[in-house]
Amino acid sequence: MKTKELIQKEWSAYENLISSEKLEQLISRPCEYMEQELRAVIPSIELATDGPVIQSVFLFTDDYLCEARLAENAENFDIGLRKTVLNYRFELGSHEVKSPEPQPAEGAEQTKEARVIQPRIYQTAKVFFYHGLSLSTSIHYVGDGRESWIRAVRAIMPVEILK
């Protein structure tokens, strides 16, 4: 599958964070250097003060895995062998973000009952691939669709890769 088609197929859940056009532009060089057809594109998402942000994107081919760290004015990526994983670790959890108290109208009496603002609860996941004693890869998730994200990780990096 061509890169563009793969991105269109797999990126819809993350389109609100980075558009597929932008992503295609950001990963063009690592894709070129790997010289293999892309099998999967999975974001590594972390929680910033203003919500989930994509720190890097993992690109998988038959032989390689590549982490492309996203920056507008720099290209920063590394490539490793995909099937050298010795240990596979999952850390799943949740993270609660409390919203600030709602403000009353400026200079007004509080005439309405205070709104009850529910805290925002994010699903979280950290997946570690240990390639040896000192080399590891970690890919993170923060958001509301953890199961489909983990499914994508397991599809391209099944546990049987350890065999």
Add this chain to the structure above:
Amino acid sequence: MATVILPGTAKRLTPDELKEKAFWNKCASFRKEIGVPGFWANLEKNCIQWADDISVSPFWKAVKDRQPSWSNDFRRLTGGSLLARSEIPRFVGKGMKRVREKMCRQFAEDENVAIQTLWPEKGPPVPALNDLVRTRIDCQFLDGVEYIGTVLGDLAREMGIKWKRTREGRLEGYFAQHFLFEQAVFFRFGGGQEPVTIKCEVQIATGLATQVWETSHRIYKVSRTRLEQAEDWQWNPNDPRFIARPLGHMIHLADGLLVQLRDRSNLQS
């Protein structure tokens, strides 16, 4: 200060209060609704309702939808967070005490101000203020303030909304950008309603600037109906404003230094 006792009352009015009274009489003769009992309470209810309406308006909904993408773009550009909080805030209505104070202050600044610039000649009697409904977006970094102002403008243009942006830097140590946009709402009164277009204000500032401004307002509640002269506090180290106002400038400087520090740290890493 000279005071005047109004006939039939025991209340002494200062010259400022007399001017204020004259101003409201002038307003009430221009728009008779202003003198009707219950006018201000009704206007306040309308402001609160408009704040709720605008918080769920297509424009503000689009702002909320685009925020994750803006935050990601900003991080890629700068390596830092765009917002100091996790969500785009709702709007709040301005209380009538503040509305009245602000209008009086505008009158105090120019006693010859045309009353038509403060009240519309026709249509619902809604004061021509920019911030009857307002909200404040706190940014993590100073260049985030500029970024948010720009993307809000782009979005408003895309949606065909009238808008204006100002970059405020005041002697009083207030640094923020104001994004004003127009929204059609209903002015409700009695059992009826009438359409009216109001201006909504989005104040954009760094989290630090917001904290300093809000804290300094709490320690010194300056009269908002009178003009303040810088000489009142600039040479009086015992005046709370002597600390609060220059602190606003220092925080603006600190916000700028933080951007430089962030960028240098990005370069080194």
